[in-house]
Amino acid sequence: MQTEKYHGYTLWGHAILQQEDIMRPERFAGSGTIMRDSKVVVASGVLGAFDTDEEAESAGLSWCRAWVDGHG
Structure with a gap:
């Protein structure tokens, strides 16, 4: 999980392991997830499947920044 502060919000990028078949990578x-003052403002749902946890977390943070820019 990655986190950052952005325009008064706390942003969280999440990676959830999705291993459907033991033979697949x-x-x-x-x-x-976007939080302000220790309260959840909004959460994205699944944004897609990624090869690494870092890519998944970065996608989550990118979505958060875009949401703040559009709604903040």
Whole structure:
């Protein structure tokens, strides 16, 4: 999980392991959560499947920044 502060919000990028078949390589679902004053403002849901947890977390943070820019 990655976190950052952005325009008064706390952003979280999440990676959730998605291994459907033991014979396939691991994949990670990405999502984002935006908080302000210790309260959840909005969460993204699954944004897609990624090859690494870092890519999934980065996608979540990117979604969060875009949401703040559009709604903040």
